[in-house]
Amino acid sequence: MNGIKHAVLDPKFVSAAKFDQEPDWLSEMRNQAFEKSQDLPLPVFAKVNYSSWPLLEFSTKKQADLEIPKSVKDQLADYTFVNLGNRNIKNELANFLSQGVILCSMADAIKNYGDLVQKYLYQFAIDPNEDRLTAINLALMNNGTFLYVPDNVQLKDPIKLLTIQDSRQEEMFIDHTLIVAGKNSRFNVFQRTETIGDIANPAHLTAEIIADQDSHVQYNSLDCLGPKTYAYFNRKGHLKEDARIDWAMGIFNNGSTIADFDSDLYGVGSHTEMQTVAISTGRQTQGLDTQVTNYGRHTEGNILQIGVLLDSSTLIFNGIGKIIHGAHGSKAQQENRILMLSPKAHGDANPILLIDENDVIAGHAASVGQINKKQLYYLMSRGLSKEVAQRLVVRGFLGVVLSNVPIPAVREQMVAMIERKLQNDPESK
Amino acid sequence: MATLKVSNLHVSVNDEEDKKSKEILKGVNLEMHTGETHAIMGPNGTGKSTLSETIMGNPNYHITKGSIELDGQDLSTMTVDQRARAGLFLAMQYPVEIKGITNLEFIRTAVNVTRNEQGPLPIKKFLDKLKENLGILNMSDKMTERYLNEGFSGGEKKRNEILQMMMIKPKFAILDEIDSGLDIDALQVVAKGVNHMLSPNFGVLMITHYQRLLNYIHPDQVHVMMDGRIVKTGDASLAE
Ligand SMILES: Nc1ncnc2c1ncn2[C@@H]1O[C@H](COP(=O)(O)OP(=O)(O)O)[C@@H](O)[C@H]1O
Ligand SMILES: [Mg+2]
Secondary structure, three states, X not given: OOOHHHOOOOOHHHHHHOOOOOOHHHHHHHHHHHHHHOOOOOOOOOOOOOXXXXXXXXXXXXXXXXXXXXXXXXXXXXXXXXXXXXXXXXXXXXXXXXXXXXXXXXXXXXXXXXXXXXXXXXXXXXXXXXXXXXXXHHHHOOEEEEEEEOOOOEOOOOEEEEEEEEOOOOOOOEEEEEEEEOOOOEEEEEEEEEEEOOOOOOEEEEEEEEEOXXXXXXXXXXEEOOOOOOEEEEEEEEEOOOOEEEEEEEEOOXXXXXXXXXXXXXXXXXXXXXXXXXXXXXXXXXXXXXXXXXXXXXXXXXXXXXXXXXXOOEEEEEEEEEEOOOOOOEEEEEEEEXXXXXXXXXXXXXXXXXXXXXXXXXXXXXEEEEOOHHHHHHHHOOOOOHHHHHHHHHHHHHHHHHOOOOOHHHHHHHHHHHHHHHHOOOOOO | OOEEEEEEEEEEEEOOOOOOEEEEEEEEEEEEEOOOEEEEEOOOOOOHHHHHHHHHOOOOEEEEEEEEEEOOEEOOOOOHHHHHHHOEEXXXXXXXXXXXXXXXXXXXXXXXXXOHHHOOOOHHHHHHHHHXXXXXXXXXXXXXXXXXXXXXXXXXXXHHHHHHHHHHOOOEEXXXXXXXXXXXXXXXXXXXXXXXXXEOOEEEEEEEOOOHHHHOOOOOEEEXXXXXXXXXXXXXXXXX
């Protein structure tokens, strides 16, 4: 297993990643990003050392299309759009078609809506020149989802995406979700990620949300990648005037993860709420950075990260609030809370404020602690066993974010996931 | 008829400041049966809450001598949750707040775990019962959707303790200063809840330092506690 630090990527991966009938502009972008990637530094996740992770151990084997397993078939009905590896296996776009909404795989988007994709892909939100991983993600992107909601379209029903890493065989999985919210549009996206099969493939999942003037996007995600998957996430929002993005993300991967969640508040009056819940178990390491950058005047960004640790796992939250000079009247608040259920776990919550403007309101709160004994006693005094009481306290602790998830079915999925993680815990028994 | 019996109970706590063990209860004797209403009165700091917490099984309190028995079974080896499932209930002087868990979800869980052998109460029955009890306590439905005690006023917390008691239906309930901080109206409501519970299968031990509560819930026996001991026992007239 080759750690990422010394990994040298073969250019053959770029050709392997290309979509069918890919236009030159994209191939050109890939090539440039690939070349550049050699010189760019790896991103820094404070207090997380991932240099030995095999994040770039890709495979170019020619893949056979395996059949859709029952576990996936059973879930299809719950989603609007499902990608299994680099195959789209379900798309209910028809329900939204009349409003001019586009929802398709990245491969189809490149083919059918090339101009639109070209206008947004890696243009506003994620900068491919930022670090080695952003560059590699552009260069090697081999699947993804494109969602375009035109101006003034307001969707009542959530768009539910299921993105599956197919690890039944060696397979490169570099997924990019591109979401464009037109002016004054309003909608709700839920993206769930998971792994099937138990081959050790790394996963790279990036998402860009470009929120135009007065749009309001709610992005909820639930990440449940497999135990053998080393994962890199990068989700970034670009907000124009008075736009708003509410993020509520559950990071429940079973393998080690680094994740970078960002919102750039460019437009005057734009606003984001970035909320994350995470659970680390076993020997897992998860390092999550959430950053809001206030560029525009009267912008507001609030970060809430809540995490629970079991066993000998590690969970690091870095919350970064950055206010650029000139962003008068901006607000940046953050709260990072970690609950440790095991003495062998390692948790850390680091608020970082970088403020280059006087006329702002900024603040942070952070805590790393054990379970509240008084709460446990109170619940047990009503007959709840220690395990049940503990699960309830933990759920309550995470519930602050869960209650902000607007889709009840998603909330239930998250609760079920939390229960499962806690029940597998040998320490709490 | 069930019996709760406290014999020559000595209890120590470790002082939070100097970490030294300090004896609080110095030989308490008390026997009560279901169907009876008892009251313990006494000035602040004499060990009334210590007695309640020790009976319930709060791990901060250590029994150094004596025993607590429920129907002849020694409670000292039972954990808090086992005691609760055996039929003990403590309405706490300071109920804790838990964000993120709704009151409803908590009460439902508590009701079901204390019903072990009978299996969970069907949701419809549970909700009907809840509604009825909320009515008796003059509580709005909304109180059950809020997080457990979170942001509740002092009076709301007390009512919520009584609501839990009415739903769980213990054999013995200890009400630790259920009257403190309540105005007359709220006090009457709480008393109504307790009186509603009275039956040959339920015993209640009220702890208070005001006579006022006993105007609304009439005790069969009153015990006066001083400096870690019960110094006097008599009928309701002792409270006057
Ligand atoms: N958990 C505790 N830790 C340390 N001291 C305690 C604790 N609980 C009670 N005490 C002490 O025990 C004594 C009796 O307290 P308490 O039982 O609360 O009395 P009451 O309820 O009669 O007012 C007091 O001196 C109090 O400070
Ligand atoms: Mg007291």
